[in-house]
């Protein structure tokens with residue numbers, strides 16, 4: 001660590017905290033991370049972690065963020081893509097009668113990618129200007145005095161004279177709570193009436209080369225939509241699948257912790273999935289795994305003066321149904337770093353500090369519109385996944401979008417070099433892409449612009465639709481009048 005350079009304290013070594021640490025360290029900042037959980041490399045934690053699933057959908061927003069903070073050799077990006085992901089083409093809808101319907105995410109050949117594991121050797125722990133303290137929970141911050149208190153091994157310690165605090169401490173962020181004490185932050189928290197429960201499908205029998213196989217197609221996100229509830233399955237690299245059962249708490253209450261009732265429900269609603277899980281294993285998962293709640297958190301602004309900013313779930317927890325929580329969090333890092341660069345923020349202490357406040361102020365002002373948008377879209381995608389996907393009109397619209405998408409081509413995605421200077425340069429030239437494609441495959445178009453472009457397009461489609469219906473009615477009227485005239489002759 002260099003005493004000539006500025007220091008950022010990051011609260012939380014989760015997904016977003018680690019990416020922010022890599023990005024800021026790359027710009028010369030001294031980075032100190034405090035993480036309340038134990039070191040995941042310790043033997044006891046390795047054992048625990050091996051029983052927890054890590055499979056998240058990673059799409060081009062997160063990938064672009066990683067590209068834009070990567071060192072010149074692009075090692076982090078390549079390791080992630082080649083070693084840790086499984087490409088995804090679309091959704092596979094499982095009907096009650098066992099029939100399958102593959103709905104491809106994009107006909108342009110863009111695949112989605114599942115992030116299955118991250119190697120510790122590529123985490124910020126291995127960088128020289130990053131220091132990380134595990135089992136260290138931040139308790140309070142005095143922003144004006146630049147003092148932060150954390151608890152480690154039962155004792156409280158202080159960290160003083162830092163330059164910036166970055167809160168990446170998740171949905172229950174302490175940094176956000178501390179910020180609320182010194183600024184007028186708007187804040188809203190909303191639980192949905194649904195809970196989630198993790199289950200699993202094991203790997204299949206080994207093939208001729210002795211390798212395990214997948215029991216379902218590995219290149220789809222599998223959905224069993226059942227209107228008010230649903231089951232999904234995502235592949236893991238060991239050929240197993242992690243399944244998540246989403247249902248209202250009321251439905252869980254009806255099961256009354258009875259594994260027989262649970263198995264009965266699955267026999268009725270998801271017989272094909274249950275056969276792959278095995279009744280005993282599914283019942284065991286139901287008995288032992290927690291029922292998690294799902295919360296949306298909206299707040300703004302995200303920063304205080306030139307002292308602190310919150311990113312990731314700390315600033316915008318969303319329900320998981322768009323698979324964008326982590327993606328949005330990584331994008332926060334890209335956008336913030338681009339704004340710091342363009343405001344002239346430097347890690348060298350001899351440069352003025354004033355641009356930092358300018359960058360944080362711009363970040364809060366411009367980013368909140370986008371984050372409001374994705375938080376709402378995430379909520380909307382739950383209805384799409386558990387019910388709309390089976391609706392014929394929905395499928396017709398998907399078909400129309402796919403056709404127009406091949407006829408009206410979008411411009412190429414802006415390069416990481418351009419996006420390092422300007423966070424979202426491209427809204428106007430998006431060709432004809434569905435809202436889902438804009439959100440998932442266009443990191444150069446902000447969430448809010450994607451929503452706006454798609455809203456305007458929907459208006460045009462519905463106008464054309466109404467126009468066509470009106471035209472058909474008029475034509476039918478003319479025809480009937482003609483026939484009547486003929487008959488009177």
Ligand SMILES: Cc1cc2nc3c(=O)[nH]c(=O)nc-3n(C[C@H](O)[C@H](O)[C@H](O)COP(=O)(O)OP(=O)(O)OC[C@H]3O[C@@H](n4cnc5c(N)ncnc54)[C@H](O)[C@@H]3O)c2cc1C
Pocket residue numbers: 011012013014015016017034035036037055056057058136137138139168169170171172173174175196244311312313314320323324325326327328329
């Ligand atoms: C069921 C489910 C499925 C999901 N699927 C996807 C998906 O497919 N794709 C996607 O993009 N997103 C997905 N998400 C969302 C994604 O998990 C989150 O958006 C992401 O984990 C947020 O990262 P984060 O770093 O902001 O917060 P976290 O991952 O919560 O990390 C916060 C870290 O801060 C630490 N911490 C907390 N308080 C303190 C403190 N006071 N001091 C020090 N350390 C502290 C915590 O221990 C933790 O390590 C899903 C979420 C759920 C619930």
Ligand SMILES: NC(=O)C1=CN([C@@H]2O[C@H](COP(=O)(O)OP(=O)(O)OC[C@H]3O[C@@H](n4cnc5c(N)ncnc54)[C@H](OP(=O)(O)O)[C@@H]3O)[C@@H](O)[C@H]2O)C=CC1
Pocket residue numbers: 169170171172292293294295296313314317318319320
């Ligand atoms: N948007 C969503 O609906 C969801 C988002 N997530 C995201 O994934 C992250 C990791 O999830 P997970 O591993 O399940 O971690 P948890 O959400 O279970 O929480 C981790 C820690 O946060 C504190 N905490 C938990 N619940 C509360 C609460 N209601 N109020 C205040 N503090 C609380 C506890 O720390 P202590 O006991 O020390 O106080 C706990 O150990 C979350 O932080 C969140 O960002 C996860 C689930 C749902």
Ligand SMILES: Nc1ccccc1C(=O)C[C@H](N)C(=O)O
Pocket residue numbers: 056057091221232244320321322323324381385
């Ligand atoms: N990762 C997830 C976790 C939970 C629920 C959904 C997802 C998705 O990614 C859904 C995807 N966006 C879809 O619309 O098909």
